[in-house]
Amino acid sequence: MIWHNVLANGVQWTGDEENDMGAPQRPTIKTVAARAGVGRTTVSRVVNGSDLVSDAAKAAVLAAIAELNYVPNSVARGLVTRRTNSIALVIPESESRLGAEPYFSAVIRGVSAALRDTRTQLQLVLVRDREERDQLTAHVAERRVDGVLLVSVHQHDPLPDILENLGLPTVLAGRRSAEESLSHACSDNLGGAKSAGRHLVDSGRTAIATITGPLDMDVSRSRLQGWKDAMDEAGMPPENCPVATSDFTEEGGMAAMRSLLARSPKLDAVFAASDVMAAGAMLELRRQGRRIPEDVAVVGFDDSYIARYAHPSLTSVRQPVEEIGSTITRVLLEEIADPGSQRQKLVLPTELIVRDSSSPCGS
Amino acid sequence: MIWHNVLANGVQWTGDEENDMGAPQRPTIKTVAARAGVGRTTVSRVVNGSDLVSDAAKAAVLAAIAELNYVPNSVARGLVTRRTNSIALVIPESESRLGAEPYFSAVIRGVSAALRDTRTQLQLVLVRDREERDQLTAHVAERRVDGVLLVSVHQHDPLPDILENLGLPTVLAGRRSAEESLSHACSDNLGGAKSAGRHLVDSGRTAIATITGPLDMDVSRSRLQGWKDAMDEAGMPPENCPVATSDFTEEGGMAAMRSLLARSPKLDAVFAASDVMAAGAMLELRRQGRRIPEDVAVVGFDDSYIARYAHPSLTSVRQPVEEIGSTITRVLLEEIADPGSQRQKLVLPTELIVRDSSSPCGS
DNA sequence: GACAAGTTTGGGAACGTGCCCAAAGAAGAG
């Protein structure tokens, strides 16, 4: 409905532009050719850097281009090359709003950086719900983009498969499961969580809980597993290591912390699978009169601004989010350039950043 | 250079697609016309919602579209309609990185929300430096977008004028000066800063400093002026109200605070023109042994996450950033639809959110 | 000095769509 109106108006507008005003029409390749005294093809070759052009012709064309201020029309070009020179970055807004937000900003920066020396443009698609997901596939089917970047995928997300069936290059930040078939890059969630668990053990904590994200996401499962591995290696008895499943939100973190304290009043450390949940957990701990880190140590994941601004400052697992963004972009560009290429599965290293919230027991 | 490679590869790729595989060519309007037993134009009319089509023909076309899974090619359409149905959102990355970041996230959400029921796509352009600014104008001149949204403009920024001369609809978040000629929406910086100053006066503070942003930005000047107005109205002697100019960064906030304390050791309140600078100021205050809010009250601007997570929580002026995003988008869409329309200059209300960092003197 | 081999050139066709306009068909009036 709206669409039709917009189109109708657009047409009217071009009409105005051409008739009313002095019509400062944009120069086309034809104009340039005439000005330079050569054929269209020669201009095209110069513009596209072909070396099948004599120096004289090249010079003439370049002069004409400069004089006329010619810029190639990318839409027309896209029509024949069947390339739009743009990719889509799809971000589920429901989750970005919930606090992992700096994560998405960092991904965007990484993507943008990787696109920098390319002629490729970035289309940002914020998806709110299922309905918009469907619109998205329609949009993608219009071939308005050459490839798609998907962030924060859930286990049974159908979108990656749909895109694959459309034959559209697709790369994920994160993965649906450890058996992910599409190209993707994710951080070493297992190793990161393990180092967090180990750190808590090493600082003398003996009853270490964890708060996980939704278990239909690989990040959540991997971080849970890493924590478990650390507990096992340290020989921690499972009854000292309670698990609460949450949803990556601050409120969820609070609720999970409440449940953990109810079940295991003696716990002296908690590893939250995200800084946002860690912030929620800290709120709840303080509300129940526990001191951080004296009574309970807290470790988060992401090393976002929250960790820096929290009080006490929050120990957290740093993941190279910006690098993930630039990596998946590079992989996508390769896949667009060579659709037959091997799928790439990359795991990027994490690093534990120790701050005040996990100072050793005794101190 | 890279560009050429990409193009060459792209061509090769389409070749592969057509020859090697069974060529599952996308249906075109022609295919649909043949399938439905009508002419191309009739299909076009149905697709674009014209009512000059008989019911019978319409039904046949719709059936054919459904069978063939036809989706119009937006690139081809764009070539003739001279519309791309996409707009660009230009964000200076240098500044986004410096901490006002949640501001940009919120703007993006607002823009995306306003685009929701439109067929318009969002192109995100992160600009790092002057060189990229130039690339940008080239890109824009390619007519890959129908309009441009500009965020965080400085006083003598040439880009808005360039865009205007190109005849490309442009709307700003913020403005270059109070005399801004282009359409724009900004928050009531003057009023917001004034309410912050008044709040400090009302809580019994008597030596109230301010830390401003770069004075080549209207936001900075307006917030400074609002604070000055509040001081004047309260009859504060100017020597009790020192001003330090900074740059919207945390480090800048620290340095400014240091300078203020050196000049006016007795100050008991400071209004920072952004939360990030307020955070820096708080760090410096604490380092010098001043208690917040007992010794010095602090008020920020933005009401970002920093204000919520700071310790003590930070009183701050909330501005409707997401609303600014959706507003400028709506204005831009109107201007694209009707280029002759009146320029719109909108000021959105702010609200003071009182938290712990500015509790009254006595308490 | 002609012929082969290489280099450079430009016109034609195509990409998939929307719009103009003339033509075909339907309906109504006399």
Place this chain on the structure above:
DNA sequence: CTCTTCTTTGGGCACGTTCCCAAACTTGTC
């Protein structure tokens, strides 16, 4: 039954580019 008017239809053209391919021009060789 014919003429007018209104509705519906579809072919041709244009949008600005790239690619194919044949033609024109160079250069080198015997």
